[in-house]
Each structure stands twice: as C-alpha cells, then as structure tokens.
Amino acid sequence: MSPDIRKTFHLDGVEIPFREGQTVFDAAMAAGIYIPHLCHNPDFEPHSSCRLCTVIVNGRPFASCTQPAVAGQDVKSDTPELNDMRRSLTEMLLVEGNHYCPACEKSGNCRLQATAYALGVQYNHYPQFFPHRDVDASHPEIILDRDRCILCGLCVRISRRVDRKNVFAMTGRGITTTIVIDSPSGLLVDSRVSRDDEAVQHCPVGALMMKGEAFKVPIGERRYDTSPISEDSVAKFQAREVRLHG
C-alpha cells in the first residue's frame, strides 16, 4: 500500500485516521473523540486495568488503550450500553476505596471525580466496602493516602520506567491489593522517593499528593471545575500529538 493513503477505521460511524502502531484510544483522542479512561495517561505505557476505555471492535470488547488500530475495523464506543458499564465501573472504584470528595484536597483536580461527573454517576448502586487501609504520612513532602488509591498502577510504572527507582509496588491479591513502598520499614520516609519524581506527579486521584499545597488553588477554580474532563483530556492529548508528531 502506498504511504500517502492514510489508513482509517470507523468509530461510532466516524472515519478515524491512524498511524501504524497507534492504539484505538490514541487514534480516537487524536481525532478529538474522548474515550473515558482512568488508568491510562497517554504520556506513559498503557496497562489496561481500569477497563473504562472498553470499546467494541468488530463485535468483541477490548480495552482501547492497548488495542492496536487496524484498517477498516468497526469500533463502537459512545453507546448507552458501554457508557452504562463505564458508569458502573466508576461506581465500583468509588465504593472499593474511601472517597469523601467534599473533604478531599484533590477535589476538582481528581480524575475519578471528574470522570464520574462526565459519566453521570449520581449515587452508588453498590454498598461501600469501607476498607481499612494505611495512610503513609511519614515523608516530609509527600503523602500516600491508600484510602483513595484506585490501583491504576501509574506510580508503580512511572517509578520503574521513568524514575528508575522502583519506589512503588503492589502487594496483596484481588480485593486486598494495595501499594507497598520499597524501603526497609515500608514507609515513604525511608525510601528513595523525592518530590521531583515523575511517579508522584501523575496520580489521577488524591492518593499520592504533595504536602503543603492544600487549597492553594481554591475549589471552583481547579482543572475540572473549569472544563469537563472530556475536553481537558482531548485538548491535552492533541497538544501532545502536535509536540511529538508535528
């Protein structure tokens, strides 16, 4: 095939061009179409765990963040059924941890909260789990509040691949999965973490945060207070595309 013919697939009936090797998710976002997502940050490798980005490709469900785009395929994303499932998945994350949005410093900057709004989560259909999870406030600058962790694994992946420190890991299994810290005491203060680490910058929720920045930006003026997460994500993604690919 000659290189000047751009390959495309169909997403909810719209023709989407893509580059060889691009995922369905990346191609959609580049074309300005938002697919809800939580565990993926386009600046890092995807690992398909939250499953919010699930789409139907030629009749079968796949996580779009790891699914390679293929010419001619038929992809469905913005359907009532899929959005309903995404809403349920978001509710599952909300009941699994302890999320008290009104009292949370991340409110307004939180991707979980913003995604819940975007999907129209009104109340939880599931009973709260009220898990007992430890807070690690040992570090002078960084706090890890496991109550709010959605196990997206971003801190683990970024600390391993980008910072090359392996400060964060997961332990437990199934519903008991939690973050562990690589240090003799298991506490952040004894670890190699530093406030400049990429790993502590990208937590989508209020689980990993900097100390001393509480309410610097007042509620009401924060990122997702001013624009919905769909627009914000697409804009950010497109800016990144321009930066990387011109």
Add this chain to the structure above:
Amino acid sequence: MVREEPHPAMDPVREILEMHERDLGELLQVLIEVQHALHCVPDEAVALISDHLRVTRGHIRGVIGFYSFLSDTYLGEYVVYISDNITDRMLGSDGLAIYLCNRLGVTLGKTRADGRASVHFTSCTGMCDQGPAALVNGLPLTRLTRVRMDEIAKLINARTPVDQWPAEYFRVEDNFRRSDVMFRRTPEPGAALKAAMRRGGDETLKDIQYEEAVDPSSGHAWRRGADETLKELYRSDLRGRGGAGFKAAIKWETCRDISAPERYVVCNADEGEPGTFKDRVLLTSYTDMVFEGMTLCGYVVGSSRGILYIRQEYWYLRPHLEAVLARRRDSALLGRNILGTGFAFDIDIHWGAGAYICGMESALIESLEGRRGKPRKRWPLPVVAGLNNRPTVVNNVETFAAAAMIALKGGAWFAGHGTTHSSGTKLFCVSGDCDRPGIYEYPFGVSVREVLRDCGGLEAQAVQISGPSGTTITRLEFDRILAFEDLSTVGTFMVFGPTRDMFDVVRNFTHFFRHESCGLCTPCRVGTSLLASLVDKVAAGKGSPMDVEQVQKISQIMKTTAHCGLGQTAPNHLLDSLVKFRGDWDKRMVTTEFVPAFDLDAALGEARALTGRDDALAHL
C-alpha cells in the same frame, strides 16, 4: 495484640540463596524454599534475598503478598491447608476443618500462640476423587475423616515430624477408571522422538552433523523430520487441552517462524480449575509421555529450553519428576546430545505458590519471571513474545502427551478418533456424587449421560462441566456431548446428586473467584467481591429480586469488560444457576422487596454498648 514473632536464624536462607543464580527468575523459587524452611518469609529474609537477587524489597513484598502459600507472618511448625472445593465440602471438609481446629486449639487462619500450628482453607488441591483432602507442610492428605483428624492432632501435639507420619495418610491414587486409545499402554521412553526424527528419512539418526542439521535451509533429514512432524500435528488437528482449544500446530509453527535468539517450551501444569486432577495423574503415571511431548516441541520449534510450571499442591511429586528427568538425561533423551543428534534440550521445574490465575498463560510467564502472577496486556501473545520476551509455546500437560502420541502414531490415526472439530480423546476428571470417581478417557463426542452411566452417577440433578468457570447442566441436558462443538471442557466433571442444594455450589464457586481474582482490573477485582457479598446476602435470608438483578448486571459487566478469562468466566455459574436452579435461590428470598445488606439496628449496637442501653427505644 502484639505477638512475638519467632526470629528463626537466617542460615537456611543463605544456604537456599547459594543454590540459586542471581536472577529475578529465581525469586519465586527462593521464596518457596524459604517458606518451606521457615514457615514464613520474615523481613530479615526479604533483606537477604533483596541483596542477593538485586531485587527491591518492595517487589519481594509484592510477590509474597500475591501468592497464597507465601506468608510474611509465621504460620507455625505445622501448616495445614484444607481443600475448599465444593466436592471436598460435600464430603464434609468444613466440619472436619472446625473439628481439627478444636482438637488443636487454634482459630482458623491464626497461628497457635505457642507457634505449633495453623489451619487454613485453600482452593481445590486436586484430590477431588479422594477427598476430603488437605495439605500438611506441603504434602497431600487424602480421604480425611474425624478419626484421621484425631490422629493428626495427636501427631502435631506430640511434634512428630511429618516424614514420620504413617505413609497411608499421604496415599494418592490414580483412579484411572477408563482408558481409550491414548492412555492404554505407555510407549517406550524415546519412541516418539525417534519416530519424529525418522520422519525425515531413515538415515536421520545416523551420523548427524548438528550444525548442518539445525540450519533450516540445509534441508537435512534431521530438520526435515521436524517439519514432517509438524505436518503430522496439523493432520491430527490437535486442539489445546487447557481450555481454550487453540490448535497446537499453529502455535508451534508460529513460534518456530519468529526469528529470535532463543525460544521456550512451557508445560502448563498449574491445574487450578477446581475439580481438575488429570494433569496430576499424567505427571504421576505418564511422566515420560509429557516430557517427551515437550522435547518434541523443542525439536519442532527449535528450542533448547523447556520448563514445567507446576502448582505447589503437587510438591509431593518433586522427587518423582526429578528422577524421571535424571533418567531421561542418562538415556540421552534430554541434555546436550539427544539421541546422538546433537540436539540440545533440557527441562527445568518451576513451582507455583498458590494462585489460580497463574494457569492463565501470560500470568504464568510473569510468575516464571519472578513476578506477581498478573496477566499481561493482551498483545503481543506469548507465542510471539513470552518468557523473557522470546517466542514461547505454552501448552497444557495433556496437549504435550497427545503430541507425543501423534509423533509416534501419526496425525491421521489421532484424527480418526473424536468428532469433526474435536479430534482425539480427552481425559475427564470425575468427582462428586457418583460411585466411581476418577479419571476417564473417552473420544471427544461422548455424552454426559454415558460418562454418568460409567461412573455410577445417573441420579445426578446437575453436572458442572469444566469447573466453576464452565457450564452447569441439568438432567434435561444429559444428552449433550463433550466436545468443542458443544460442551467445551478442560475435563472437569463434578456430579451433584438429587439432594444437593445447588445454591451451596454457587456460593462456593463465588467465594473461589473472589479469592483468586488477581486484582488487576476493576470489574473482576471489585465485581467478584460484590458478587460474593450479594450471594452471602441471599444465603443469610436477606435476598430480594433486586439483588438478583444486581448479580445479573455485574455479571454482564464482568463478561464484557474483564481483562482476562478469569473475570470473564467467573459469573458463568451464577447466570446458569439463576436460569436452571432458580428454586434454590427463591426459597431463600424472604421478600419481593429490597432488603439492605447494611443492618442499621446492628450498627447502633456500639452506641447502645457505650450508653449501656438495650431497651426497646434504643432499637429501631
């Protein structure tokens, strides 16, 4: 309460570390040996292992936390795991567990204050045809009774070492009740390999120049033998016996054709699906056939390294497996110069540590690499980039055994048995309410009724085909056939007699999946927990039709959005049960209205206790 942890000397840990290379891939094996030696992996050991293998403590703690048989707290001198499959339960295992706990004076899951013992439940140990079963310090106990539990408690209280317990306690039977064309007589070790190599011409086994032979373009007879064998595999139409039924020949050819400096042959003996025990029997009595199939795969795909990944429940097979490998090395069926052809292939054994998910092939590979056994991203497939990112064939134990027979007898012979889309024969693991539980070999296409007739289980009200992740079938469906065309199966066949309450089955399976979900993805991690609480709620007599709706909705979400087969199939049995055994649900429903799981009155108990009130007004 702070309990003093015994701080065992770390010498055994140092000795174990000396036996292992400084490689992350050794981590799980090291942890297993440390756990066996110390009955825990304490922080001091984590530090030593971290230094030796150059792995972070965080990673090591993550691995310990993932596998059921590893523990960072001391489990006691004697560690008993009671098998918690539904078939064990039907034989009274839960009562026996409580009985043993009472005899030992322990609370389930807690180590006795003197550090002597602890008792736990564990997922199915693969002894369903001879349960109730358990493991003590890693060794299988079968056919447990109250009398046996009394004796065991006495031995533990007297600190009698497990190797001095009566051998009878540990007797494991094959119970091979019916054999067909595949497992009638075991072929001579080496016969299948020789037959494969001879397919390239009679001269193959004489005077081979190996360098020439391995060069695929050389067209040498030895290489031709490998290609001809692959053709036989195609002719046989052999489909994987581990569940998915993928064609073995396609997998082998794909692996062969990807250029890579090394490729691997992995035999999947995780056998975690509750009610499955055929791989145990194959590895006990058809061991050579399995290893020969792996070697053959190495020959066909051009690999020199085979790995048997086996669940730790089968730890007692270790001396036997090592002995067979050693004998095969001695007879030039493994090693650097197989049958004098210069072909090099050897097999290592890697042990699992209690995780059903590690039977899923990419999770298995993660486990082999010394990590938490969580499935990888969907692409690339392991056959393209598996172990150490190299092309890797992962096949089930029974698939390799079948491949060996195909090499020996030819693809047409194999395809002559079974049905159009399911060639050959299949092993079935029959357990539950029947007269003759055990292993049955039938050609694919056998009906459920025929198996029930042979095992003495025709009274059954239901059969669970292919384990909790499979299909529940009722009396009306007993004429359905076992084959990929109809009831596709790993071979699990659990029989439920007419008086069983099928809701108990559902409850057992639901708890199994909650326990085994790897926790990676939202729908399965949270979904399995929600389902377990909903089922428990119904069991407690608080269920309502709204809860059933929730079960159905969560099930649908899991089937559509879960990352891997575990989460996608975990709700199958619930959906089946709701259609086929609704009566066993409905009789537990007290109302047609919603009843909250949260008990507001009970929640006020604390306030009542604090205020010292218990009068009517202090209650709702």
